[in-house]
C-alpha cells in the first residue's frame with residue numbers, strides 16, 4: 001500500500017470537516033510501525049518517555065539528546081502519520097534563541113514534522129520565533145507535567161473560574177502566536193469543548209472529554225502495560241501487563257523443564 005504522509009494541512013482539513021483526529025505516543029521503531037500501519041493520524045514522541053521508558057517519576061529528567069535518539073527510531077517506522085516531538089524541560093524556557101536552536105536540532109536530527117511545548121501566554125514570543133523559522137508548533141495547556149513541582153499534583157486543572165478564564169486566554173494566545181494545534185490535558189469536558197469550538201486550529205484532548213477535535217493517549221496506557229496507573233481518562237484496550245507476565249512465566253517454565261527449544265525449534 002502506498003501511504004501519503006499527513007501534514008498540518010491534513011489536520012486543519014480534518015478539523016474543518018469535523019473528522020476526529022487520532023493521536024498516540026510512540027518511543028521506538030516497532031511501536032511506531034504498528035501505529036502507522038493502523039493509520040493513526042498523529043504520532044507524538046512524548047516526553048512521557050521519561051516516565052514510561054526511563055522509569056522516572058516526572059518528565060523533567062529527559063534530555064534533548066534522548067528525545068532525538070527516540071525521535072530517530074520512531075521516524076524509521078513511520079510512512080503516513082504526522083509526527084510531533086516534545087521539546088523537553090529546560091530546552092525552551094531559558095531564552096528564545098536557545099529555544100529556537102533546540103527546536104531546529106529536534107527537527108534536523110529526527111526528521112519529525114513539528115515540536116510540542118508546554119505553557120500559555122508566557123510562551124508566545126518563543127512560539128512566534130519558531131513559527132517564523134518554519135517550524136510547526138503544537139501547544140500544551142491544562143495539566144502541564146513539566147510544571148509538576150509548581151502544580152504540586154497531577155489533579156484536574158482549571159476548576160476555578162479564574163483558572164478557566166486564564167486557560168481560555170492562554171489558548172487564544174497560542175492560536176494567535178501561530179500554533180497549528182493545541183493539546184488540552186486533564187481539564188473539565190465543558191471547558192475543553194468551549195475552547196475547541198471557538199478555535200480554528202485542532203484541539204486534541206487527553207482527559208478533556210469528548211468535545212475536542214481529537215484524542216491522544218500514551219500508548220502504554222492504551223495497552224494496559226502499567227497496572228498501577230489507572231486514571232479515569234484512560235481506556236485500557238488490552239491488559240498487556242498480565243499477558244506479558246503470563247507469557248514470560250510460561251517461557252521460564254519451558255526453559256526450566258527443558259521443553260524449549262524442542263526439535264522443531266532446533267537446527
Ligand code: KIV
Nearest residue numbers: 025046047048183216
Ligand atoms: O508526553 C506526552 O505523552 C504528552 C501527552 C500526554 C499529550 O505530552
